[in-house]
Amino acid sequence: xxxxxxxxxxxxxxxxxxxxxxxxxxxxxxxxxxxxxxxxxxxxxxxxxxxxxxxxxxxxxxxxxxxxxxxxxxxxxxxxxxxxxxxxxxxxxxxxxxxxxxxxxxxxxxxxxxxxxxxxxxxxxxxxxxxxxxxxxxxxxxxxxxxxxxxxxxxxxxxxxxxxxxxxxxxxxxxxxxxxxxxxxxxxxxxxxxxxxxxxxxxxx
Amino acid sequence: xxxxxxxxxxxxxxxxxxxxxxxxxxxxxxxxxxxxxxxxxxxxxxxxxxxxxxxxxxxxxxxxxxxxxxxxxxxxxxxxxxxxxxxxxxxxxxxxxxxxxxxxxxxxxxxxxxxxxxxxxxxxxxxxxxxxxxxxxxxxxxxxxxxxxxxxxxxxxxxxxxxxxxxxxxxxxxxxxxxxxxxxxxxxxxxxxxxxxxxxxxxxx
DNA sequence: GTCTATATTTCGATAGAC
DNA sequence: GTCTATCGAAATATAGAC
Numbered sequence: 001x002x003x004x005x006x007x008x009x010x011x012x013x014x015x016x017x018x019x020x021x022x023x024x025x026x027x028x029x030x031x032x033x034x035x036x037x038x039x040x041x042x043x044x045x046x047x048x049x050x051x052x053x054x055x056x057x058x059x060x061x062x063x064x065x066x067x068x069x070x071x072x073x074x075x076x077x078x079x080x081x082x083x084x085x086x087x088x089x090x091x092x093x094x095x096x097x098x099x100x101x102x103x104x105x106x107x108x109x110x111x112x113x114x115x116x117x118x119x120x121x122x123x124x125x126x127x128x129x130x131x132x133x134x135x136x137x138x139x140x141x142x143x144x145x146x147x148x149x150x151x152x153x154x155x156x157x158x159x160x161x162x163x164x165x166x167x168x169x170x171x172x173x174x175x176x177x178x179x180x181x182x183x184x185x186x187x188x189x190x191x192x193x194x195x196x197x198x199x200x201x202x203x204x205x
Numbered sequence: 206x207x208x209x210x211x212x213x214x215x216x217x218x219x220x221x222x223x224x225x226x227x228x229x230x231x232x233x234x235x236x237x238x239x240x241x242x243x244x245x246x247x248x249x250x251x252x253x254x255x256x257x258x259x260x261x262x263x264x265x266x267x268x269x270x271x272x273x274x275x276x277x278x279x280x281x282x283x284x285x286x287x288x289x290x291x292x293x294x295x296x297x298x299x300x301x302x303x304x305x306x307x308x309x310x311x312x313x314x315x316x317x318x319x320x321x322x323x324x325x326x327x328x329x330x331x332x333x334x335x336x337x338x339x340x341x342x343x344x345x346x347x348x349x350x351x352x353x354x355x356x357x358x359x360x361x362x363x364x365x366x367x368x369x370x371x372x373x374x375x376x377x378x379x380x381x382x383x384x385x386x387x388x389x390x391x392x393x394x395x396x397x398x399x400x401x402x403x404x405x406x407x408x409x410x
Numbered sequence: 411g412t413c414t415a416t417a418t419t420t421c422g423a424t425a426g427a428c
Numbered sequence: 429g430t431c432t433a434t435c436g437a438a439a440t441a442t443a444g445a446c
Contacts, residue, residue, distance in 0.1 A: 020224020143387035154355030190395030
């Protein structure tokens with residue numbers, strides 16, 4: 001029963017944000033009277049907190065793809081694939097997270113300052129080691145991580161815009177494959193792990 | 206007077222979203238009685254529409270950097286710089302736009318289907334021409350544009366998260382320079398317009 | 411044009427029967 | 429555990445004096 005409510009709440013919070021969502025909408029979406037929500041979750045904020053926490057856990061699990069790889073190309077490539085797949089399968093959760101952060105993380109600020117900060121520092125350290133060993137191009141590890149998050153989550157958070165630019169149709173299987181491949185290709189080549197660049201050309205002007 | 210209200214509204218809408226923002230908050234932020242807002246803007250939605258439209262115009266102006274350049278490296282590099290600068294100077298506007306799109310663009314769907322669709326198709330066509338002429342690596346132009354939007358706007362939309370991971374301090378001048386340089390470097394090298402990749406190495410496993 | 415006061419609606423949350 | 433009915437607070441929007 002909690003799961004039913006959480007699923008409905010995730011969708012409504014993603015569509016309307018915390019302030020815009022109403023308990024009535026969530027109750028209707030879950031097919032329950034409004035009072036039942038308050039039976040399982042004392043307040044609207046408690047329900048919201050659970051929804052955000054769910055998404056945070058999904059993010060953290062994507063780290064496994066990163067940690068289990070032998071080198072930078074495999075690690076970052078697999079991480080991109082994992083994050084893209086999450087954007088595809090849990091777009092609503094990603095939107096709830098994005099909205100929460102954009103509003104200053106009033107509910108999950110403590111997670112940002114503890115779990116996420118440690119997670120990020122650890123991976124940045126691994127990336128720096130690869131750079132020091134000459135296994136990838138020297139780039140700021142934090143900015144690289146931000147780019148990975150930005151590019152992959154964009155397909156969830158801005159999915160509506162992408163769908164509109166795709167002729168109003170959801171991305172097909174092929175569209176998703178092409179998106180994944182392009183992100184992987186540009187990022188990996190961008191950090192020195194791809195094919196050779198084009199030969200220099202004279203540019204007018 | 207309209208400008209004062211719009212400036213205050215942008216901040217409140219960015220912090221709380223459309224549903225979470227109240228006319229009272231906007232009035233307080235603007236230093237006006239609530240009734241005056243309704244004198245200049247008939248409804249909350251009309252005020253919100255103006256705020257979103259303002260941001261949309263700022264986005265479109267960033268296209269000048271793209272259009273005025275002689276080739277792909279200059280065009281995309283200048284576009285990244287322009288978009289990063291917008292993220293720095295107008296982070297609230299970017300957040301309002303992001304929230305609007307995440308909620309399904311209920312107010313500006315027509316802009317997505319007309320102006321943005323045409324803008325995107327035009328630039329994708331230019332990129333495809335550069336690819337056909339061998340002036341940059343063959344990548345899906347739409348996915349490249351999405352990556353440019355995602356990476357640059359991330360610094361505005363997720364600015365709070367970045368600031369938290371930056372030790373709770375706003376990005377310094379140097380931080381912004383490093384961010385800009387990293388994004389430019391990775392993207393440009395990622396589309397074949399940078400230095401050579403690292404020599405292939407044996408990877409364990 | 412600007413303000414105070416208020417009408418009207420809708421929200422989150424609860425009471426209490428079953 | 430589940431429902432109907434409702435309370436009290438807060439929201440948008442307006443009326444009307446100045």
